[in-house]
Amino acid sequence: MSLNSLDRLLEAITQLPQWEEYRRYVEICDIWSTIVPEKAASHSKPLYIQRDMLWIVTSSSGWAQQLSFQSYSLLKQLNHRLYASPVQKLRFSPAQWQKHHGHPQPSSSEKGQNFFSYTDIVSPPETSTQATTTPEEAFQRWNNAIAHHFENLPLCPQCHCPTPEIELERWSKCYLCITQHWQTKSLSNLE
Numbered sequence: 515m516s517l518n519s520l521d522r523l524l525e526a527i528t529q530l531p532q533w534e535e536y537r538r539y540v541e542i543c544d545i546w547s548t549i550v551p552e553k554a555a556s557h558s559k560p561l562y563i564q565r566d567m568l569w570i571v572t573s574s575s576g577w578a579q580q581l582s583f584q585s586y587s588l589l590k591q592l593n594h595r596l597y598a599s600p601v602q603k604l605r606f607s608p609a610q611w612q613k614h615h616g617h618p619q620p621s622s623s624e625k626g627q628n629f630f631s632y633t634d635i636v637s638p639p640e641t642s643t644q645a646t647t648t649p650e651e652a653f654q655r656w657n658n659a660i661a662h663h664f665e666n667l668p669l670c671p672q673c674h675c676p677t678p679e680i681e682l683e684r685w686s687k688c689y690l691c692i693t694q695h696w697q698t699k700s701l702s703n704l705e
Contacts, residue, residue, distance in 0.1 A: 537598065538563060538596075538598040538599070539562065542601070543559075545596065546592075549588055549592055557577045558571065558577060558606070561610060566599070566601055566602040567602060567603045568603070581604075585603075670687055671686065672688070673687075675688055
């Protein structure tokens, strides 16, 4: 009995008829980065095929929307290059991005573009690498990290709470104060 390399065994297995969808998926993954712009390729990835519909995971709902606007063109380019049977529809969703890619660290240019800038990753000063032995210590580290994060934020002129700059630029208040303002304004319009 001769020994076969793992590559030969995998190639033989994937040639079986029941692996046709897998071969189609691999082919689509190879094509995807050539049909979308470079930046879009880094924010999207084919996830799976189901009933001739290709599901593509995106890094955000904004990318899902932008790519869905281009779906007709992308589908046409994809099917033109596919050797396998054509795909009928593309679906974009950010739902499983973190599961497949982790949480990408935003670049300094993207941080200013995040509307909800308080969702930026919070890292505590120097204590994040220490092992946690008790829940109280873990809570204290988390509390210190939050305090460190809020330390350099400007204050809301109305409630004097730390507020991300993007909220102050947009509304001149924090999101809680502007929400309260809108609610009181809509209630007064109803009366």
